[in-house]
Amino acid sequence: MxxxxxxxxxxxxxxxxxxxxxxxxxxxxxxWMSPLCRATVEPGGSGDALFVLIHGFQGSPEDFGDVRRAIRDERPDADVMAVQFSAHTFSNADPARIAAELSDLIEAQVGSPGKGYKSVTLIGYSMGAPLARKTLIYGCNEADDDPAWNPDAPPKEWTRLVDRVVLLAGMNRGMRLDQPAADMPLAKQIHRRFGKTFARLTDTARLVRSFEAGEPFIADLRVQWMRTARRRAEKHEPWPAVIQLLGTIDDVVSTDDNRDVSVTQDFIFVPVRGTGHLSVLDFRDPAYGAERERKFRSAIAAGDLADLLKRYPPVPVGLDPNVERIVFVMHGIRDMADWTADVEVFLKEAYTKEKGFGGPEALKVIKSSYGYFPMGPFLLYGDRQRNVRWFMDQYTEALARYPNAKQVDFIGHSNGTYILASALERYKTLRVGRVVFAGSVVPRAYDWSSKLGRGKDRSGRDVPGRVLSIRNYVGSADWVVGFFPRFFEWCGSRDVGSAGFNGFLDDGAKDHEVKFVTGGHSCALDPRNYPSIVDFLLFQSDTPEKEAAGTPYRTKERTAWIYNLSQFCWAVWLGLTATILALGWLIVSLAGVRLGGRIGELLGGPARPRAGKAAALAAYVAVLLAILYSY
The missing domain is CATH 1.20.5 (Single alpha-helices involved in coiled-coils or other helix-helix interfaces)
Structure with missing residues (x-):
């Protein structure tokens, strides 16, 4: 039974x-709906203003009941456009497409016969907050992450009428599952982590996953917002005020990610007491509803925002306007990044010597570390991508804190090269100047020409370059790359490869490629190679490289036995796998019998060989995982 x-x-x-x-x-x-975005318009009196309401995850226009009522009381003449898009739990709708369609809908409404709007106000709740900002960015034709983007097209007319954007519990920096909000219950944290894992395994819920911190939609938006606001300021063109109502007990998004002060320096943050992520829309709450409604109405009231600015001044951020150039130095796997400090000293000395001593520091070297990264996580795509998202967050922070920096350069070793190459593929707003790769684990066939501005789009226009130039140092005896990433490449991977041992195939990457530096995986980080790195990176010079051609740390050939064995990298992996399996079989066979006897003794019965072998196998697997995740 x-x-x-x-x-x-x-x-x-x-x-x-x-x-x-x-x-x-x-x-x-x-x-999901097709088109992805629909809207209904509730007319007001004279219709001199248009309010656009954008709901959040698992939401609908009905969520804005109290908000609509407050708009009607405060601005009775305004039209209210309520937007509906596919935001259910497992929705795979593309948020960029939603923003593009919404921009078209607003343009159509503003251009409707008989309409003479004097202002447009975007109101976004939760997920709808970044969607509102993205809609404005797309309307301004700053859509460099859109494959169909025409950079020559003019901004849409409706964007000239936007006087403010109001955000309610907006996740400006995105959601962070690894850093949950302080007020989030443990059960909700577990639910979110399980949900994310399930969604990734089934390739569903791409909409909500797009709003995770560091994902392309959020990261590109942060960069686009900064660049657009700065360009508008340089041209003395108006840019709308942004007011965010910020709950003091938000249990979904942390305060730092709600505020994102580095990027949103000109936002007006209005704290709302006793308010969480969901309750910010509830104006009928007996304890805090009146305060929420009062502060919302002050955000949408006609006229200027002088009183609001006086009461809630922008948050000061430590900006450094003296920095003219930024260099990221990114370490690799199984690396404590000690060498990055030496490179920083060499770079600063060379830059200062060239520019002259004295005065403020104009070169900023960023050595931010994503921590020790062992071999185990490197083998997993998800773990590799976590570091890519982290880097884009660092990149955006750097652009915000050093507003006068004209160029961002990059030095990467091993996994550091993967981070930049993958980021360039996924994030269309990422732009770097000169790039130095050492011990590269990027595929040989990586498309550098399109990144260097040597290609054309589908319309036949030249693609603007996002990389100025690249130098790849190829190690003559880099067996790490020759055996391991080379195997992924042999299997057809377009994500990991052997450029650090075999070089790139793209002509764009060959202009300054160095074949070969004598030594293994870290050979290009030899202090004797620093002059070559610095002169290329800072001064676009090949002189030190020409001088190094006849030195002992340059060679014309790879180490023969390593090269020949790398051609059979699959055999290396097969041998390793066979060794691990054979050792496991031996341990389970020998230790399992003894463990089975001990288990039987403990239970006061006969030997349990199956239980012993299971225990031995579990212990062996645990040891293997411990090695992979610590070495």
Whole structure:
């Protein structure tokens, strides 16, 4: 009876799980609207203003009941446009497409016969907050992350009428699952982590995952917002005020990620007491509803915002306007990044000597570390991408804190090269100057020409370059790259490869490539090579490289036995796998019998060989994982 009951339970769990996965797949891939974005307009009196309401995750226009009422009381003549888009749990809708469609909808409404709007106000809640800002960016034709972007197109007319953007519990920096809000209950944290894992395994819920901190939608928006605001300021063109109502007990997004003070330096942050992520829309709460409504109405009231600015001045941020150039120095796997300090000293000395001593520091070297990164996580795409998202966050922070920097350069070793190459693929707003790769784990066939501005888009226009130039140092005996990333490349990977041992194939990357530096995986980080790195990076010079051609740390050939064995990298992996399996079999066979006897003794019965072997196998796997995640 017990066995039948367990079997029945197992069948119920299996069918339920498969049904849930099937529902997620169907709803994520097919149950969405086409077009993605729709809107209904509720006319006001004279219709001199337009308010656009953008809901959040799992939301709808009905969520804005109290907000609509407050708008009607404060601005009775205004039209209210309520937006509806596919925001259910498993939605795979593209938020960039939603923003583009919404921009078109607003343009159509503003241009409707008989409409003479004097102002447009965007109001976004939660996920709708970054969508509101992205909609404005796309309307201004700053859509360099859109494959169909035409840089010559003029801004849409409606963007000239936007006088303010109001954000309610806006996740400006995105959500962080690894750094949950201080007020988030543990059960909700576990639910979010499980949900993210399930969504990644089933490739669903891409909409909500797009709003995670560091994802392309959020990272590109942060960069676009800064660049657009600065360009508008340089041209003395108006840029709308942004007011954010910020709950003091938000249990979904942390305060730092809500504020994102580095990028949103000109925002007006209005704290709302006793208010969480959901309750910010509730104006009927007996304790805090009146305060929420009063502060919301002050954000949308006609006229200037002088009183609001006086009461809630912008948050001061430590900016350094003297920095003219930024250099990121990024370490690799199994690396404590000690060498980065030496490179920083060499770079600053060379730059100061060239520019002259004295005065403020004009070169900023950023050695931010993503921590020790062992081999195990490097083998997993998700863990590698976590570091890519982290880098884009660092890049955006640097652009914000050093507003006068004209160029961002990059030095990367091993996994550091992967981080930049992957970021250039995923983030269209990322632009760097001169790039130095050492011990590169990037595929040989990486498309550098399109990054260097040597290609054309689908319309036949020249693609603007996002990389000024690159130098790749190729190690003559870099067996690490020759055996391991080379195997991924051999298997057809476009994510990891052997450029650090075999060089790049793209002509754009060959102009300054150095073949070969004598030594292994870190050979290019030899202090004797610093003059070559610095002169290329700072002065675009090949002179030290020409001088180094006849020295002992340059060679014309790779180490023969390593090169020949790298051609059979699959055999190296096969041998390693066979060794691990054989060692595991031996340990399980020998230790399992003894452990089985001990288990039997502890339980006061006969030996349990199966239990012993299971325990031995579990211990062996644990040791392997410990090695992979610590070495």
């Amino acid at each position: 017990k066995r039948k009951t367990l079997k029945a339970i197992a069948w119920v769990v299996a069918i339920t799980t498969l049904g849930f996965i099937g529902y997620a797949e169907v709803s994520g891939r097919w149950l």
